[in-house]
Amino acid sequence: MTYNYEYFLASVVQQQAAFSWLLATIAFLFIINQRQPRKRKTPPGPKPWPITGNLNLLGSIPHQSLDSLSQKYGELMLLNLGSTPVLVASSPKTAKLVLKTHDAVFASRHTPALGARLFEGGALFWSPYGPWLRQGRRILSSELAVTRKIDSLEYVRVEERISLVSRLYEAAAASKPVLLRDHLSKLTGSISARLLSDHKKSCKTGDGRELRTAPIDMKRLNELVDEFFRLGGLVSNLGDWVPWLRPFDLQGCEKRVKGFSEEYEQFLDPVIEEHRALMKAAGKDFVPNGLIDVFLQRADDPNVEESEVALTRHRIMGLIHDVVSGGTDTSTGSLEWAFQEIARKPNVMEKAKEELDRVIGRERWVEEKDIAHLPYIESIIKETFRLHPVGTLLPRYSMEDCNLDGYEVTKGTISLVNVWSIGRNPEYWERAEHFLPERFLGSDIDVKGNDFSMLPFGSGRRMCPGYNLGLKVVQATLANLLHGFNWKLSGGVKPEDVSMEEVYGLTTHPKFQLSYLIEPRLPTHLY
Template structure:
């Protein structure tokens, strides 16, 4: 009896010791520094209308990796190239998923698009389809005629307005949406897709967007009817519908999958290109000397007898530098879409718990004085002697993200931005209205939705 009692005492002692060690371990965890959260709201009281700027100011106090709480959710923010590399390359497999939200569930067809799909077989298959089919070099080349036709129409519209003040944003949005609409949907649907504000409002207008999808898909199905075996896809929706009929896919695509991917393709390609070119022109209008350098390069490479073609772009390093400098100073995705920690891990000596949401502040990275000399100045020349690309390998510049979750359509975006910018500078002499001075150009920011 005494022996049995002794074993009970020993067992209880061991359990107490294990509990103590477990508690000690939890207390020994080292989390990134950050502001103390309030009950219920966490640190949301510190986030203003421009979240990236609020987080930038906080990171200057707490460091290039910091932890906050948004409501009850733990959040880690990376504000340097090195920290971005830790999350997007070194530990990419751990942070390859996305957080799920109530809003996301209802606006992305239960996460059946590529941007917000959780990491797993469905996402991997979608990524493969995007890279091997929708955005392959051969596929993008086959759509080049669309880009040529729409840029010619764009230039013609601008020419008709020569000598008059114009709102450039409207024209950039129109040409970008025209290209994306024809590439993805096969034709322009301006009766459904109003030019200004469509992408921002489509999430709030889910029923209207569903009707739009039904209309588009019905037209495409009618074109394919009775000719499935020999049918040649003419646009990306044709491709997606064809893939949905493929019985050999590892993960079956359904009607909502096609809806989700289509929504991704339209939303992801429309605002990014137009906004980048608008920012570039805003900066250039303040610096006529930069416009002169760009036009001299174009004249030297292309001449004055024809428009800039996509084949000319690799020979225009200054246009490339203007694009990259714009992406550095005015990233469209000021905060990359949040990543989700799939398991507990250690990053740069700090403990990150499973379920933590991670944000990469590209706005902060582009203003890091340890990387960029005089970061508040617009200086395209800085990229003439820096071998930075936008393919996610240089973490100082991440306009399209990096790693597994990098935007798969980045190559199309780059083509559109450079072609728009080069032809606008090549075809026209740009001046501010007589009553306007360079310092009057508004450089105010508006927070936009996250990109991958």
Template sequence: MSELINGKTLDHLYPVRCDELNCFIKYLSHKAIDGKSVELERELMKLTSNVISRLFMSKRCSEKDGESDDITKIVTEIAEIVGKFNLSDYIWFCKNLDLQGFEKKSKDIRRRFDALLETIITDHLVTRKQETRESRDLLDILLHISEDESMEIKLTRENIKVFILDILVAGTDTSAISIEWALAELINHPNIMKKAVEEIDKVIGKNRLIQESDISNLPYLQAIVKESLRLHPTVPRIQRISKQDGTVGGYHIPANTTALINVWSLDRDPTHWERPFEFMPERFKGTQLDVRGQHFHLLPFGSGRRTCPGISLGLLMVHVTLGAMIQCFEWKEGENGNLATVDMEEGIGITLPKANPLVCVPVARLDPIPLLA
């Protein structure tokens, strides 16, 4: 948190995020010109994967250069296997039996990812010796920390690999899913969409694209993101292990007990939320409620020492991407743009995706290409 994803580092790597957003808006603009539909979950996944991959390794996941393409495949495979039901986890006499082949597949994924990261790290080390320059990505920063003999805790190469894996897996689909849910809610609530667009036009105008620095001046957009994260937390439950015996709600909780916090239920608790099942961004108007773990009935990123370390990066991506999408385009639901509403059924998984991916036809409300200059 202090060295890797702090404000200074995020500012230094702002051009990467800006470049990927511009590429995404250009892609949507071409689709709008052709009148073709877009499966937004897939395209948003490409956007977030490219951003995180470039932040860490200066490589785009969507590039077909072998390495970058392998990164995308490995991250997808990890997300799939983590979300599957493992019989050996629940039936004690099966714990040493790989009945479903998950252990074999996990070892294969680890071997491939390890070999891939070894190549990338070696290339970075060679480049660092040949060039005298500031860190160009987060892997450079990690390698610099690992070489610092004054560090209290030595950062090993294995630590670096695991950290990169954690961020790639945790930071790609979560941001993409958050944007997809928010846009789906706006399509189903055209009056709220209209207010959001009016705010953006008033604050930013129609002569430039929304930027990250504009977010603080767009309180209604912030409220929309908060309300979407309340109704559709990308991680619907938080898992923790108790460090010592304790009592919660009259129940004795022994040490080393796995506890599951039902974030989805807290977000819909009528004790804390008026009309909890309705999408109402106005509920955040004039309040100090935020999503950073200080209010225990709104915990999309967790709380305390184990809160999501990428919260600042994630919120920047969600706000600016959603803002750009509604600033530049109107959205017509369905393959042909002929559906009246979006199906809001929830899918099953360790994250909370839509059961049916959002497919829309973008219609340009202003020409975005000149705004990207």
């Protein structure tokens, strides 16, 4: 009995020891598991390479490459461009998540070398979310988004369209082929220049003097803006995505950006100083004549609230650049794409002319107020925006962690809304690859950032502040060019031969310019 009792006690002790070890092991494993980072559920995407990540997959036309990848990985996918996580949204649903549901999270922007160097970060396009972005947008919105102010400057848009029509009429009379891009760039550039500084108006002083500034050299300014859009493409600078490679400047981008920024400042400096001198000369009689004067007045206003960010020389330059870049290249590109598509579809041009003749007649030009009564013209514009958004990728930057459609997205992730992909998504658009303006007749889809299947001007906190003005320029210009002239491809080019290849940059344009032979279709006295 003694033996059995001792054996029993020894067995109990062993079991207790084993149980204690088991508890200790479980506790240890629990603690270790808690300390280890939990595997996050992230959106699907391709496996990245060392150092460069998925940069090799973007190709020369990134939005098209990303569209192809989305068909494999889904409407919300995660890539790594260098060492930077990049979230790509390719459907109206996921675009809404980024631009509306989590708009506050994704309100910032990743700042590349170009954005940091240009005017010392004064331009709003690349500005991170903060006091300067909010204040700068308020300034631009108060001048470019208020209907009363837009309407008060309609005479500028009309005068510049008349100049365009006159140039085209001369080309028609001489039977000269017309390269439309050059004429459109001059139109949009001239409108932007006069918004900034209307050289056709003067400031009258109390002693009878008339003061006016010289016209801005828009040819040179357009060249600078074109270079900006070329330098600002998604993959133009490897150092933007692999920061430790930036000092080596393997592509020479840093050097180009530095030189470009200096050239741009040297161009704008005398323009600003001329306006400052005119303000001083006019004294109490000074009346602002364009946005540059408005910016300078705000910069010198002693009554500005202390909480406002100082409107420095570089920030004034940044605002000037935002006005020009937002009002020239984008409008020109949209009009050019519209004509590319119309050239391929002669029946579209005939339907547009039939509507114009029926609503407007042939005894006057189209006015901006007429557009509401020209649904087919509006539909051509919408269909152009759908198939050929000039800004193909809307970049945002997450300022904090968030959950997106069940996926975890970390702070510091760049999001790209692929507007090009959304516009060609067959789940949302019937015969998505075809140019069919008729699809918008009777449709309530708008382009003002409320419908996430159409985002030509963006949406949310970073939507283009001058979208209404840009839309008026594009609509009225297209309507009057179709109303005033018959357009025929020159050089024996047939409609089916028109190329739709793209040139990629911050904005996307047709790779090949079309040449037209035109003839007037209205009475001579209207030209």
